[in-house]
Amino acid sequence: MHDAIVVGLGPAGSTAAYTLASRGLNVIAFDKEKFPRYKSCGGCISTKIERTLDFDISGVFEDTVYGATFTYKSGRSTDIISDRPVGHNVMRDRFDALLVSRAKGAGASIVEGCRITGLRDEGSYVTARCGTGETYRARFLIGADGSSGFVGREVFGLNPRECAVSITAEVPYNRKEMNVSGRLFIDFGGIPFGYGWIFPKKDFLSVGIAGDAAKVRGRVKDYFNSFVSTHEILRGLKIDGKIGWTVPIFYNGAAPSIKGRVILAGDTGHLVDPFLGEGIYYAIKTGKAAADTVADCVAGGETDLAAYQVWLGKEIYPEFRAAEKLSDLVYNHPRLWYSILEKDPGIMQKFYDVIRGVDNCDSFYNRVYQSVTSRPWTVLRRWVASRFLAS
Ligand SMILES: Cc1cc2nc3c(=O)[nH]c(=O)nc-3n(C[C@H](O)[C@H](O)[C@H](O)COP(=O)(O)OP(=O)(O)OC[C@H]3O[C@@H](n4cnc5c(N)ncnc54)[C@H](O)[C@@H]3O)c2cc1C
Known part of the structure; x- marks a missing residue:
């Protein structure tokens, strides 16, 4: 009997x-893959991470990000760069392998290449079954099996259709020949309810596009092809090895993330910011909070995991709800949003503070909403002018 299975x-x-x-x-913790393993991802982690982990991860940073070059439909561009870092770019194979090695170093039993195929809450303990037939027992189980995992979907009944669909590719490039370091490239308007990106790493540009599954309607490949064939930065580069993946974004009305002795963290619980699709920081933050709740229960001889749900309601959901409102505003009007950024880059500088975690998304949303509704004629003029961006 273990205290916990992950x-x-x-x-x-x-x-x-x-x-x-x-x-x-x-x-004891299981993964169906062996590390290092590939994970389709932009790999940009906000600087909030520096206050979250108690060990150094800077060895796997491939680039530090100070801002972005924004485009509308791969056309006109505007640079909005800050004097302070906003995030760090990593390759997920190296980053995730580092985190696994830290877990191993702390004394966790790590089992790689083993898929968990089922679990049962037996009341006083939980049983997890491996694909190879063995079963394991523990007082608690943390489901952290990602967007393709079964714990959130099958055990908690979360809706897999509440997601963004994406295509990504890792594109080799010559860092010395291209002046792309220190920034991201973000494109609005090239996919319904989403965006395209180019995130520079040391040897690769992580290129991708993602949009709301219901609105993209199976055309994600077409949007990706159009994005990569028109974006200036990608001209002349060979784009192979495209991979499709889903981003299980947070949605209002999702079921609780605790059930009996089972608790959800990260993507399997749809704990992904619905505006940017930022999930790495929230996976780490919720993984830590879920584990702390389990450890407190074990220490106190308790079985009630409700403290985690209370924590989510206080620390995570308010930000995600504000991010949902921001998504509606921005992704329903990407052309207008781009034209606002072009004329008023200070707005994005303020949003960088939200990404850094020094301002919150709700107050940012209110500021944007107020500035739009208090100057309707200016906004209308910009909207009309922005029609020429499309040509
Ligand atoms: C295209 C794309 C771009 C993204 N870009 C960014 C970005 O730039 N920045 C950012 O912050 N977030 C980004 N995200 C989101 C981010 O990738 C995820 O939120 C993050 O990986 C979540 O971590 P996790 O640990 O919950 O899940 P994962 O990283 O998916 O890990 C889940 C693990 O569970 C294992 N597993 C699955 N099923 C089983 C099973 N049955 N038994 C055992 N093991 C199992 C998998 O092998 C995997 O290793 C992006 C996502 C996508 C799809």
């Missing part, structure tokens, strides 16, 4: 395993 060793699961083992619990 299913999945992405950022959520490896942080959970690290936290549990560091607090002296007997934890």
Whole structure:
């Protein structure tokens, strides 16, 4: 009997395993893959991460981001760069392998290449079954099996259709020949309810596009092809190895993330910011909080995981709800949004503070909403002028 089983060793699961083992619990953690493994991802982590982990991860940073070059439908561009970092770019194979090694170093039992195929809450413990037939028992189980995992979907009944669909590719490039370091490239308007991106790493440009599944309606490949064939930065580069993946964004009305002795962290619980699709930070943050709740229960001989749900309601959901409102505003009017950024780059500078975690998304949304509604004629003029962006 273990204190805890963790299913999945992405950022959520490896942080959970690290936290549990560091607090002296007997934890066993499984991943169906062997590390390092590929994960389709832009790999940009906001600087909030620096206040979240208690060990150094700067060794796997491939680039530090100070802002972005924004475009509308791969056309006109505007640079909005800050004097302070906003995020760091990583390759997920190296980053995730580092987190797994820290969990192992803290004393967690790590089992790679083993898929968990089912679990049962037996009342006084939980059983997890491996694809190879063995079963394991623990007091608690943390589901951290990502967007393709079964725990959130099958055990908690979360809706897999509440997601963004994406296509990505890692494009080799010569860093010395291209002046792209220190910034992201973000394109609005090229896909319904989403955006396209180019995130520079040391040897690759991580290129992708993602949009709301219901609005994209199976045409994500077409949007990707159009984005990569028109964006200035990608001219002359060879784009192979496209991969499709889903981003299980937060949605209002999602079921709670605790059920009996099982608790969800990261993507499997749809704990992804619905505006940017930022999930790495939230996977780490929720993995840690889930593990702390389990450790507190073990220490106190309790079984009630409700403290985690209370924490989500206080620390995570308000930001996600504000991000949902911001998505509606921006992605329903991408052309207008781009023209606002072009004329008033200070707006994006303020949003960088939200990404850094020094301002909150709700107050940012209110500021944008007020500035739009208090100057309707200016906004209307910009909207009319922005029609020429499309040509
Ligand atoms: C195209 C794309 C671009 C993105 N870009 C960014 C970005 O730039 N910045 C950002 O912050 N976020 C980004 N995200 C989101 C981010 O990738 C996720 O939010 C993050 O990986 C979530 O971490 P996780 O640990 O919850 O899940 P994952 O990283 O998916 O890890 C889950 C793990 O569980 C394992 N697993 C699954 N099923 C089982 C099973 N049955 N048994 C055992 N193991 C199992 C998997 O092998 C995997 O290793 C992006 C996502 C996509 C799809």
